[in-house]
Amino acid sequence: MSEILETVMIISFGLSWPLNVLKSYRARTAKGKSLAFLILLLFGYACGITSKFINPDFMANFSTKWYIVFFYCLNFVMIFADLMMYFRNRRLDKERESK
Secondary structure: OOHHHHHHHHHHHHHHHHHHHHHHHHOOOOOOOOOHHHHHHHHHHHHHHHHHHHHHHHHHHHHHHHHHHHHHHHHHHHHHHHHHHHHHHHHHHHHHHOO
């Protein structure tokens, strides 16, 4: 049951990230974004993924619980994409300021 609840939590978080990346893409500005927050989120997801792979009980049942790691990785990729949008938008902000 705890794995199901954890998966629901990860999916719930994961549903918001594609929308956030799209918003960052359309906004074309890094204003209001926190680099530290994005890096902290990436670190947290990396720790969550690592915790699954070093947990012997989880790995013993990996063939039936792989989806948990999949959603952790999917969220990590979405946050990484948002981080890339941050750097793109920061560059665009600097270009606008220099004009």
